[in-house]
Amino acid sequence: MESSRRRFMKMAGIAAVGLSAQPVIKAVAAAPTNGTHSLQKGPKALIGSQWAMVIDTRRFKTERDVAPLIEACHKTHNVPHFSDRRHEIKWLWETHFHNAFPDIVNPHMSEEAEHRPYLVLCNHCENPPCVRACPTKATFKRQSDGIVVMDMHRCIGCRFCMAACPYGARSFNFRDPRQGLVEKEMNPQYPTRMKGVVEKCNFCSERLSEGLMPACVEASKGAIVFGDLRDPNSEVRRVLRENFTIRRKSGLGTEPCVYYIV
Structure with a gap:
């Protein structure tokens, strides 16, 4: 009793x-976060109604091929580096085919294709489950261009968005992110974060507002194409028409906006 x-x-x-x-x-x-929030756009800002990315996996043979792209992303956004993998923060990273595409089962696929490094990131889904899961609207989809963004000042660290994301594309700051940065290499143009918040890839929205392509696209030397999925004349649409592509866990209905040429 x-x-x-x-x-x-x-x-x-x-x-x-x-x-x-x-x-x-x-x-x-x-608070008024209805998806219309955006950065102050410069006169050369790139405009799109639904940004999307196409990654040509045939251009990457080893981890060394993708390392410069990951470094460019992480340096641009002050992503910390911790040796303890439990505290790892990832915006862009490489993984094995079967981790990236667990729903595409083919026991007789090409060994070369199977063992390529596959870059993964937030898919900026057209139907993002993370947005529905967030109780404070710290993560939301911008109506203007479809980018799923994080307002880390509104994040309460509940990690509901992490549980909802089927791609493992979000990281939680268990430690102070500033402790994982080398001060002299920090990018003063992008804010650092605090302990206890979630973060992820933002499709380089701050660069788009200045007329620049995402950092990984710029570093890829043509292996990654970025553009407006709604524009039939965009480079992204041309590449999708001319190549066979797959998406991660497309059967879930999230409509990911990152495509892979295999």
């Missing part, structure tokens, strides 16, 4: 904490 009473009191206490936190969450969620 006493143990049952203790369990009841414990659960009642947890429920009380949850109820007391609800007004705070609702207050933050009520």
Whole structure:
């Protein structure tokens, strides 16, 4: 009887904490973030209604081929580096075919294709489950160009978005990100983050607003094409018409906007 009473009191206490936190969450969620938020655009800003990316995996043979692209992304956005993998922060990284495309089963596929390094990142889905999961609207899809962005000032660290993302494309700052940066190599044009928030690839929205292509696209020397998926005359649409492409876990209905030429 006493143990049952203790369990009841414990659960009642947890429920009380949850109820007391609800007004705070609702207050933050009520702030005006309706998907129209955007950076101040410069006169040369690139305009698109649904940005998308096509990665030509045939251009990457070893990890050394993709390393400069990852470095360009992470240096541009002050992504910290921690030797302990439990604290790893990733915006762009490489993985094995079967990790990237677990739903595409082919026991007799080309060994060369199977063992290429596959770059993975946030897919900036047209139907992003992370957005629906976030209680504070810290992550939302911009209506203007389809980019799924993170407002890290609004993030409360609940990690619901991480649980909702089927691509593992989000990282949580268990440690102070600034401790994983070399000060002299920091990019003063991009803000650093704090401990306890989630972060991910933002399709280089800050570069697009200045008329620049994403850092990884620029470093890829043509192996990655970026453009407006809604424009039938865009380079992305031309590449998609001329090549066979696949997407990660497309059967989930998320409509990822990152395509892979294999």
